[in-house]
Amino acid sequence: MDVFDINSTDRVSLPRNMIENSMFEEEPDVVDLAKDSSAFPTFPPLDPDEVGFEPRSSRLLVRGLGENDMDEDEEDCESSARLLGMSFMNRSSAHRSHSSPYIRHAPPRSCFRPSARTMAVSVLFLVIAASGTMVLYFLPGCTFTKMGCPKPNETSPIEPVYPVSANGELFPWAQYRLPHSIQPLSYNLTLNPDLVTMTFTGQTTISMLVLHDTKVIVLHSSDLNISKASFKLGEEDVSDVTVLEYKPRDQIAIKFSKNLKAGQKCNLILEYSASLSNNYNGFYNSSYTDKDGIKRVLAATQFEPLSARKAFPCFDEPVFKAKFLIKISRQPNYITLSNMPKAQTTILPNGLMQDEFEKTSVNMSTYLVAFVVAEFASITQNVSGTLVSVYSVTEKKNHTDYALATASKFLEFYNNYFEIKYPLEKISLMFELMFCLLLLLFSDLVAIPDFLAGAMENWGLITFRETSLLVGKQSSLLEKQVVASVIAHELAHQWFGNLVTMRWWNDLWLNEGFATYMQYMSLQKVLPQMDIGNSFLAVRFRVLDKDALNSSHAVSTEVDTSEQVEEMFDSVSYEKGASILLMLCTSLLGEQQFRKGLIQYLKQYKGLNTNTEDLWNSLTQVELSTQYWNVSEMMTSWTSQKGFPLVTMSRKGNQVTLTQEHFLLTSDGTTNASSLWNIPVTYVNDSCSVDFPPPCVYTFVFSATFKVPENVKWLKLNYKNTGFYAVHYKNESWAALGEALSQNVSVLTQEDRASLIHNVFALSKFGRVSFLHVLNLLDYLVNETETSPVTEALLQLNTIYRLLDKRQEHGLVARMKVQLGSAVQASDV
Numbered sequence: 001m002d003v004f005d006i007n008s009t010d011r012v013s014l015p016r017n018m019i020e021n022s023m024f025e026e027e028p029d030v031v032d033l034a035k036d037s038s039a040f041p042t043f044p045p046l047d048p049d050e051v052g053f054e055p056r057s058s059r060l061l062v063r064g065l066g067e068n069d070m071d072e073d074e075e076d077c078e079s080s081a082r083l084l085g086m087s088f089m090n091r092s093s094a095h096r097s098h099s100s101p102y103i104r105h106a107p108p109r110s111c112f113r114p115s116a117r118t119m120a121v122s123v124l125f126l127v128i129a130a131s132g133t134m135v136l137y138f139l140p141g142c143t144f145t146k147m148g149c150p151k152p153n154e155t156s157p158i159e160p161v162y163p164v165s166a167n168g169e170l171f172p173w174a175q176y177r178l179p180h181s182i183q184p185l186s187y188n189l190t191l192n193p194d195l196v197t198m199t200f201t202g203q204t205t206i207s208m209l210v211l212h213d214t215k216v217i218v219l220h221s222s223d224l225n226i227s228k229a230s231f232k233l234g235e236e237d238v239s240d241v242t243v244l245e246y247k248p249r250d251q252i253a254i255k256f257s258k259n260l261k262a263g264q265k266c267n268l269i270l271e272y273s274a275s276l277s278n279n280y281n282g283f284y285n286s287s288y289t290d291k292d293g294i295k296r297v298l299a300a301t302q303f304e305p306l307s308a309r310k311a312f313p314c315f316d317e318p319v320f321k322a323k324f325l326i327k328i329s330r331q332p333n334y335i336t337l338s339n340m341p342k343a344q345t346t347i348l349p350n351g352l353m354q355d356e357f358e359k360t361s362v363n364m365s366t367y368l369v370a371f372v373v374a375e376f377a378s379i380t381q382n383v384s385g386t387l388v389s390v391y392s393v394t395e396k397k398n399h400t401d402y403a404l405a406t407a408s409k410f411l412e413f414y415n416n417y418f419e420i421k422y423p424l425e426k427i428s429l430m431f432e433l434m435f436c437l438l439l440l441l442f443s444d445l446v447a448i449p450d451f452l453a454g455a456m457e458n459w460g461l462i463t464f465r466e467t468s469l470l471v472g473k474q475s476s477l478l479e480k481q482v483v484a485s486v487i488a489h490e491l492a493h494q495w496f497g498n499l500v501t502m503r504w505w506n507d508l509w510l511n512e513g514f515a516t517y518m519q520y521m522s523l524q525k526v527l528p529q530m531d532i533g534n535s536f537l538a539v540r541f542r543v544l545d546k547d548a549l550n551s552s553h554a555v556s557t558e559v560d561t562s563e564q565v566e567e568m569f570d571s572v573s574y575e576k577g578a579s580i581l582l583m584l585c586t587s588l589l590g591e592q593q594f595r596k597g598l599i600q601y602l603k604q605y606k607g608l609n610t611n612t613e614d615l616w617n618s619l620t621q622v623e624l625s626t627q628y629w630n631v632s633e634m635m636t637s638w639t640s641q642k643g644f645p646l647v648t649m650s651r652k653g654n655q656v657t658l659t660q661e662h663f664l665l666t667s668d669g670t671t672n673a674s675s676l677w678n679i680p681v682t683y684v685n686d687s688c689s690v691d692f693p694p695p696c697v698y699t700f701v702f703s704a705t706f707k708v709p710e711n712v713k714w715l716k717l718n719y720k721n722t723g724f725y726a727v728h729y730k731n732e733s734w735a736a737l738g739e740a741l742s743q744n745v746s747v748l749t750q751e752d753r754a755s756l757i758h759n760v761f762a763l764s765k766f767g768r769v770s771f772l773h774v775l776n777l778l779d780y781l782v783n784e785t786e787t788s789p790v791t792e793a794l795l796q797l798n799t800i801y802r803l804l805d806k807r808q809e810h811g812l813v814a815r816m817k818v819q820l821g822s823a824v825q826a827s828d829v
Contacts, residue, residue, distance in 0.1 A: 165244040172216045181214035184322040198276045204312045210264045220309035220316035222250040228271040282310030286450035298374035308366035321363035338371040339460040370458035383408040392447040402471035457493030492518035503609040506559040508568045513577015543575035555639040586722040587680035597622040634678040650730040654710045682719040721755035741780035750786035761796040
């Protein structure tokens, strides 16, 4: 195999598409070899779309379909077709043939020439109409109401225009988010799935508290045929009510003639029917073929982020936490699972069995509710008072041992690390010695044959794709690493996401960024032999590549539609969130103080919903003797704006100057001058060893100057690449680093060497260095002893190879092969 012929999907040891629900885009072919043609005069100039090519969608394809990304040829075809199609649409009217037989020609003398006055009046009318439309469309801050668009200085309340419900009445709510006048307290769910007809019926009783006077209750329902609705206020009699539905927002409402008063309690009872979903969300049906060739069917759930409403009417937003009591009917040969352990089983008159589960001991968001009806088997282990079980199809039961052992290790680690025991308490009746109630904790891990996401952190019933949980005797180390990573991620969610939940989906990173960070951190502590650090390093490189595109977004950003909620499940929420937490831990707080702050956050907001500012406040409250900055002020710049900074270092004698700018790959080379970050810069040099003493840390906002001894030969910024920024070394600093590595590769850690390679390629795309700088730095690779720098170099070169191959630059490819091939051969020797 030649040095360029590598599969880009093998660039890290742990495929990201196996981790939980994360969204994955195509790797963009972003490379700029033409910014400085002096390095390679034969490089042809690149088209703007090749320089600044972004993913083919804003950020999202289909949630959980990381393994189904287009292959290279399909991506090329789609990109070309999209660009050609856009070009055709822009030019078709100008170049359309006038001789087309499909053009209707007017008969001779069938029309007349309008007068000049008529022409002038018509043009004037069109100009006025178009101008009015444009003013209304582009007027900032306009909310259209019955009174039109109010002026900015109007202080009178805006009367919203209410949409029309399915039955023709006005729907009494006009916003995407639900009103906060009603708080659900508990749900009593009865579900009757039929795995023959693939339908189900249900009854939901919601106990609610009125927080503010209101004449309307608004909640969510999607594709549910509600046959009966009843309402009970306090001690009053139950009465039938009419349900209004507004399908575009999955909302239903009940209107009342008089106010419900704050402090009153009430019950809403809804009976309904629906089909089991066949698209892997909501309450969906699935099937598999057993070892005897018999088709088996099952039903499972996937509610995150907006699909609980497809299984039962509910307040389907994270902030509306409540308790749940669930009853599910089944055939005798099936089992049912839910968030809580089974309380009792009743035989129904129709011969079915109904399992009733304990009422949840904690308040949960609706997206964490889960239930499964299947023919599964399990193994169980008690871990410090928590019963951990792993379920699978019967014939794969012998593949669950590794998952059980791994889950037990991580559960014990998290119990100790957070100083909060696994938080889902369940009461179980145990008959041992004496008849008594013992408080036990339960956690079930379930491998589902057809599961779209990698895994889902439902509280007490974590669901997995089979390949993310089951390990056979012949499984490779990589497969075990995948399973361990997913388990570590999902168990971390039991604290970050379940115990403390983000208030709204704009702060999804509080769930996913933390779970991703804890996943890598815990793996290094619990299973150090897996050497997961290299995988986390590669993940940080890839998210830097994506965050450099204009299609990226802020870690915490406004979310106002269902589509935008789905789009939040991407690498920014997951990997960038984890990366800035790593930077906060290593560069600012230190591991012990960071842990202390996390424990403060979890204990302070246990059972509640939070936003990003709540986290920063908790970390700021921790007593730090060395802290001279405000964590909230420092970190807000990293969560409130997209992208990351490029730190440019210039040195003159003993004086080092740092400046920053937005690192943004665009076709015109422009940057956002208004973007500024509070950057915790770390560095090492030939007099400040890789043991990283405290003096080698510097924090700055705009620009900074500090001094080093004049005998210092080189400086390397961003120690171990724990900071989320790129670095450009001006003057002779790049050459000094290359020379130092050529003389002794061990003067820098393998993370620093890999980050230098990633940096120099990124700067080549950015137009700050010529490709000759890239090749000069790569000369040291003949002495490289670790895999991460070599892997990063090959990945970057493979990107260039694929781009040049598309452009059929065979001569240039041959020259690069000769030079780099000799380097690889020397390294092998």
